[in-house]
Amino acid sequence: MRYYDSLARLIAQFQKLPGIGSKTAQRLAFYILKMPEPEVREFAAALVEARAKLLTCSVCGNMTDSDPCHICSDPRRERKYICVVQEPRDVLALERTNEYRGQYHVLNGAISPLDGIGPDELNIKSLLARIRQEKPEEIIVATNPNVQGEATAMYLAQILKPFDIRVTRLALGLPVGGDLEYADEMTLARALEGRKKI
Amino acid sequence: MRYYDSLARLIAQFQKLPGIGSKTAQRLAFYILKMPEPEVREFAAALVEARAKLLTCSVCGNMTDSDPCHICSDPRRERKYICVVQEPRDVLALERTNEYRGQYHVLNGAISPLDGIGPDELNIKSLLARIRQEKPEEIIVATNPNVQGEATAMYLAQILKPFDIRVTRLALGLPVGGDLEYADEMTLARALEGRKKI
Numbered sequence: 001m002r003y004y005d006s007l008a009r010l011i012a013q014f015q016k017l018p019g020i021g022s023k024t025a026q027r028l029a030f031y032i033l034k035m036p037e038p039e040v041r042e043f044a045a046a047l048v049e050a051r052a053k054l055l056t057c058s059v060c061g062n063m064t065d066s067d068p069c070h071i072c073s074d075p076r077r078e079r080k081y082i083c084v085v086q087e088p089r090d091v092l093a094l095e096r097t098n099e100y101r102g103q104y105h106v107l108n109g110a111i112s113p114l115d116g117i118g119p120d121e122l123n124i125k126s127l128l129a130r131i132r133q134e135k136p137e138e139i140i141v142a143t144n145p146n147v148q149g150e151a152t153a154m155y156l157a158q159i160l161k162p163f164d165i166r167v168t169r170l171a172l173g174l175p176v177g178g179d180l181e182y183a184d185e186m187t188l189a190r191a192l193e194g195r196k197k198i
Numbered sequence: 199m200r201y202y203d204s205l206a207r208l209i210a211q212f213q214k215l216p217g218i219g220s221k222t223a224q225r226l227a228f229y230i231l232k233m234p235e236p237e238v239r240e241f242a243a244a245l246v247e248a249r250a251k252l253l254t255c256s257v258c259g260n261m262t263d264s265d266p267c268h269i270c271s272d273p274r275r276e277r278k279y280i281c282v283v284q285e286p287r288d289v290l291a292l293e294r295t296n297e298y299r300g301q302y303h304v305l306n307g308a309i310s311p312l313d314g315i316g317p318d319e320l321n322i323k324s325l326l327a328r329i330r331q332e333k334p335e336e337i338i339v340a341t342n343p344n345v346q347g348e349a350t351a352m353y354l355a356q357i358l359k360p361f362d363i364r365v366t367r368l369a370l371g372l373p374v375g376g377d378l379e380y381a382d383e384m385t386l387a388r389a390l391e392g393r394k395k396i
Binding site: 004005006007009010012013016017018019020024026027028029030031032033035037039040041042043044045046047048049050051052053054063064065066069070087088089092 | 202203204205207208210211214215216217218222224225226227228229230231233235237238239240241242243244245246247248249250251252261262263264267268286287290
């Protein structure tokens with residue numbers, strides 16, 4: 001099979017993206033070809049601009065296009081909570097809940113000895129400096145509920161002990177709207193363990 | 199939830215693409231932010247270039263970046279067959295089989311009265327002109343096996359009658375690797391109808 005060259009290049013570019021196989025890449029490329037040319041230029045500009053403007057917030061380590069980021073610089077956000085997450089997308093997930101009004105701190109990863117990622121590779125030093133300076137009341141550890149996330153949470157709990165600060169972890173249990181029948185044993189065990197009086 | 203502006207714009211752009219919802223758009227946008235900047239520029243350039251170079255082949259109506267397209271201008275392709283398809287992507291699907299060495303003709307649609315698409319909206323006139331000039335032996339109608347595709351095939355068969363030319367249609371039947379049990383009744387009925395001696 002031979003595509004014409006510029007189409008082939010576009011398909012190859014789409015295929016680089018995560019979760020985009022050859023069929024989807026082809027479908028997306030054909031869609032681009034049917035889009036009005038100004039819209040395609042706009043798309044291309046958005047790609048370049050988002051990447052070019054990318055900064056890391058010097059306070060929390062989140063991705064941003066202004067430093068400090070819009071959360072760190074928002075005076076309405078409470079200073080007494082710092083929620084520690086692994087990735088910038090976790091900040092977005094928590095923001096979507098509209099429940100949390102505190103600060104964030106993005107580690108940019110999790111402890112994973114097999115991948116050669118130890119505490120020094122993570123954005124932890126700046127967290128300690130921040131705690132010393134801002135003196136928050138509580139650190140909410142919201143790393144992922146998997147081996148690496150748990151290891152990171154344990155490590156944080158340990159190094160935060162000297163600070164005499166409340167360190168909490170997100171609750172584990174059944175997902176809302178889920179079916180007990182389909183929950184895995186680990187989740188069910190944690191849900192039992194964390195049961196609450198009603 | 200608030201993304202920073204340039205990220206929000208990029209996510210919105212990805213969401214315009216077919217089959218890309220808000221979660222996937224966000225995932226893709228974050229992936230772009232983690233890509234090296236030159237690669238992002240390359241991606242953007244591929245988008246603009248593929249769209250800018252887009253031409254319609256004046257012979258077959260296929261999408262191309264050179265006119266006539268690489269199939270129409272290939273001297274090794276047989277001139278006695280013209281395979282009529284609805285869309286440029288159908289050409290690619292047939293090319294992938296590596297079985298067909300003839301020409302193509304792209305209608306850019308199918309007859310669909312409900313959508314206001316009649317024969318005049320399709321690339322049919324140039325097909326007739328081409329048949330008069332090139333005098334192929336066979337027209338293989340490879341429109342989709344659905345109502346619109348069938349209507350188009352019937353229409354073509356009718357207007358091609360005066361040419362005294364062989365007009366064929368792709369076989370309908372069970373998909374290879376499929377399960378008879380899961381075939382719908384229409385497909386099964388067509389498979390029976392088209393049964394062959396072994």
